[in-house]
Amino acid sequence: MKGRKxxxxxxxxxxxxxxxxxxxxxxxxxxxxxxxxxxxxxVIDPEKCSKCGLCSLYCPEGVIxxxxxxxxxxxxxxxxxxxxxxKKAIRMEREER
Amino acid sequence: MKEIVTANYAIAExxxxxxxxxxxxxxxxxxxxxxxRIAQYVARGELACDYIPVESEHSAMAxxxxxxxxxxxxxxATSSQGLLYMHEMLHWAAGARLPxxxxxxxxxxxxxxxxxADHTDALSQRDTGWLQVYVATAQEAYDTTxxxxxxxxxxxxxxxxxxxLDGFLLSHTMQxxxxxxxxxxxxxxxxxxxxxxxxxxxYAPLTGPKxxxxxxxxxxxxxxxxxxxxxxxxxxxxxxxxRRYGVTEEYRCEDADILVVAMGTxxxxxEVAVDRLRAExxxxxxxxxxxFRPFPTLDLTGREVVVIDRDYSxxxxxxxxxxLCSAARIEPFSVIAGLGGQEVTYEDIASFVxxxxxxxxxxxxxxxxx
Numbered sequence: 001m002k003g004r005k006x007x008x009x010x011x012x013x014x015x016x017x018x019x020x021x022x023x024x025x026x027x028x029x030x031x032x033x034x035x036x037x038x039x040x041x042x043v044i045d046p047e048k049c050s051k052c053g054l055c056s057l058y059c060p061e062g063v064i065x066x067x068x069x070x071x072x073x074x075x076x077x078x079x080x081x082x083x084x085x086x087k088k089a090i091r092m093e094r095e096e097r
Numbered sequence: 098m099k100e101i102v103t104a105n106y107a108i109a110e111x112x113x114x115x116x117x118x119x120x121x122x123x124x125x126x127x128x129x130x131x132x133x134r135i136a137q138y139v140a141r142g143e144l145a146c147d148y149i150p151v152e153s154e155h156s157a158m159a160x161x162x163x164x165x166x167x168x169x170x171x172x173x174a175t176s177s178q179g180l181l182y183m184h185e186m187l188h189w190a191a192g193a194r195l196p197x198x199x200x201x202x203x204x205x206x207x208x209x210x211x212x213x214a215d216h217t218d219a220l221s222q223r224d225t226g227w228l229q230v231y232v233a234t235a236q237e238a239y240d241t242t243x244x245x246x247x248x249x250x251x252x253x254x255x256x257x258x259x260x261x262l263d264g265f266l267l268s269h270t271m272q273x274x275x276x277x278x279x280x281x282x283x284x285x286x287x288x289x290x291x292x293x294x295x296x297x298x299x300y301a302p303l304t305g306p307k308x309x310x311x312x313x314x315x316x317x318x319x320x321x322x323x324x325x326x327x328x329x330x331x332x333x334x335x336x337x338x339x340r341r342y343g344v345t346e347e348y349r350c351e352d353a354d355i356l357v358v359a360m361g362t363x364x365x366x367x368e369v370a371v372d373r374l375r376a377e378x379x380x381x382x383x384x385x386x387x388x389f390r391p392f393p394t395l396d397l398t399g400r401e402v403v404v405i406d407r408d409y410s411x412x413x414x415x416x417x418x419x420x421l422c423s424a425a426r427i428e429p430f431s432v433i434a435g436l437g438g439q440e441v442t443y444e445d446i447a448s449f450v451x452x453x454x455x456x457x458x459x460x461x462x463x464x465x466x467x
Contacts, residue, residue, distance in 0.1 A: 020255065020315045021194050021290045022304045026297055 029074065034061070038077030040092040042070060048089035055081035055090060100274045104235040104267035107274050108174070108200045108260070109134035111242035113144050114279050115198075118169035121149035121160035126212050127264040128176040128202040135172075154179040158186035158197070165195035166300060168291030170246065173197070176264065177204035177218045184222065190257045191226025191316065193301050194290065196249035197257040200242065203231075203361065203407075204264040205437035213438020214263040216360060216408035220389070220416045226316050228258040228323055229390040231360040233346075235272040238262050240340055241387075243279055247330050250286050253322040263407075265438065266362045277338045320391045327388060344393040346385040349375065353382030355450055356397065359405040360386050360417060363435055363446075367405070370446035381450055386417065395425045402429035403453050405446070409433055414458060430454055434461035 024030065044055075049068065056064040058080050063071040070081075082090035102110070109131050112120070120139075122132040138144035147164075151157045154175050161171040175183060180201050190197045205215035219229060228248065232238045238260065245258040262268060292300065304312065327344065335341040348368045350356060355374075357367045364385030374381040386393070406415025413419060418431035430453040435441045439462065449459070 020312070020319070022301050022308070022312055023290065024299045024302050026299060030299075031303065 033073050034076050035071075035073045038072075038075060038095055040077045040079060041072065041095055042075065042077065042079065042081050043091045043093055044068060044070065045089045045091065048087045050087050050089075052086065054084050054086065058084045098276050100276065101271050102235060102274050103130065103269050103271055104232070104238040104262050105130035105202070105269065106134055107235040107239035107272075108242050108262070109138070110274070110276060111239045112172050113138050114276075115170065115172070115243060115246045115283050116144065117146055117172045117198075119147045119149065119161065119164035119171045120173065121151050121157045121164070121171070122173045123151055123154050123157050123175070123179060125154070125176045125179040127204060127268040128174045128179070128200070130268070131174040131200055131202070154182040155186055158183040158190060158199075161197045161199075162186060162190050162193065162195055165190070165197050165288070166193065166292050168286060168288040170250070170286045171195075171197050172199070174200040174202070176202040177206055177212075177215075180218050180222060181206065184225070187222055187225040187227060187257075189301075192312070194255045194316075194319075195257060196246075196255055196286070196288070198242070198245045198249055198260070199227075199257065200238075200260045200262065202264050202268045203261050211437040212264065214266050214362070214407065214435065215437050216261070216406070216416070217436075219259060219261045220408045220410075222259070223390055223416075226256060226320075227390065228254070228256055228320075228327075228388070229261060230258070230388050231261045231386070232267070233263075233362050233365045233385060235267065235270075235274050236340070237342065238267060239274055239276070240334065240338070240342070243277075243283065244330050244334055246283050248323065248326055250283075250288075251323075251326045251330070252289065254319050254326050255288070256316065256319055256323065261361070263362045282334065282337055323391050324393070327391075342387060344386075344388045345395070346387060348383040348385070350382035350384060353380050353400065355379065355381045355401045355403065355453070356384050357381065357403050357405065357446065357450060358384045358386060358397075358417065358421060358429070359407075360389065361407065363405050363407055363441060366441065366443050367446045369443035370450065373443065373447045374450055379450065389417075389420075392420060392424055395421070397421070397425045397427050401453065401455060402427050403432060403450050404429045405432045405434050405441075405449065407435040409436065418458075428456040430456070431458040432461060433458065 063075045139148040165171045205211040249258040367383045371381045404418040415431045
């Protein structure tokens with residue numbers, strides 16, 4: 001049985017072992033501004049909206065805030081929110097660019 | 098304790114003693130008895146483990162990957178078409194550096210449909226990053242499965258291991274088995290990159306051209322290190338339990354002019370052939386290759402070599418024969434025999450040696466020139 005290695009060396013070894021696998025810490029916009037991928041833009045009609053929050057719950061990108069504001073910098077325009085909305089209060093409008 | 102069991106039961110017994118936390122499996126002939134027996138252990142409370150009966154082999158491997166990523170010891174077993182259905186997930190398990198252990202009962206790939214022994218299923222998965230070992234007895238299947246957990250989980254390796262055994266010839270043949278108490282031989286798994294809910298992160302996310310190759314090179318470094326680890330673990334096993342294995346198992350090779358090289362049960366059959374040939378005055382020996390990945394360094398210089406492949410790579414040749422051509426720089430007599438359970442007797446093997454034509458390929462049973 002070999003003696004215990006000094007703490008610094010052990011830490012370095014652990015770090016090396018972790019480097020065998022690509023691991024990234026989550027942060028906003030790690031893949032760039034994915035809003036640029038959008039073909040259709042979801043637009044909430046405040047008249048029809050009952051503020052149930054299902055759109056925010058179903059959004060796979062987590063870009064609909066608790067007060068139901070859409071972050072267009074990162075919304076990819078998948079349309080799941082519009083599909084899930086029980087009041088049909090979200091329109092998918094073609095982006096003009 | 099001595100028992101008389103099939104290799105399928107021997108593997109189930111070894112898995113029970115390694116105590117995985119999660120087993121996910123889908124039954125397929127001739128593997129079924131492995132997962133059936135394990136399910137029985139779990140149902141009777143003899144093995145405390147989550148047993149996930151999944152809807153496909155792809156899901157079985159995916160479930161093992163998920164559990165393994167959380168730092169849990171996992172096991173599954175499959176065969177032939179089931180292994181092929183797992184293909185994408187095999188790459189994932191290896192690339193994500195997860196020490197999953199799997200038994201693969203070697204069976205022919207269809208069509209035409211055939212459930213008998215053939216190595217093409219496993220050999221077609223040789224580039225997935227899995228370690229591959231081929232066994233030849235029920236005892237070896239048991240011992241190797243215990244060692245597989247230790248090797249896969251070694252910090253220098255952290256790659257999955259596939260234990261291969263011939264369908265029916267091993268999976269359904271009763272042989273004697275001496276079980277052991279593994280005790281500290283298999284220490285608890287400490288996966289350095291286990292998912293930690295306290296520190297959320299994305300595992301194996303999109304990795305660009307600047308970095309991707311680095312992770313591939315890490316895999317190859319571990320494959321190379323695995324050669325050392327295998328030797329170390331087999332030595333420790335021999336010290337504790339008295340049974341010794343190696344990267345290859347050699348029979349009457351010391352003074353042999355001609356070597357028969359094969360994997361699995363055919364290589365054991367060849368031992369009887371060698372005894373016959375020796376009685377006739379031909380100095381022959383058998384080299385049974387156990388570890389196919391990582392592929393061993395072999396010195397075969399100065400000897401004639403007859404390779405028997407129970408597999409084929411279309412448009413190229415026998416996988417083992419062609420591997421030896423490139424790794425050991427030899428020109429063997431390549432025999433393709435035993436495909437889909439084709440009967441190959443020791444007398445047949447002796448005749449392959451008697452009628453050898455170095456550098457040529459011969460399909461056993463096919464009439465005329467091939």
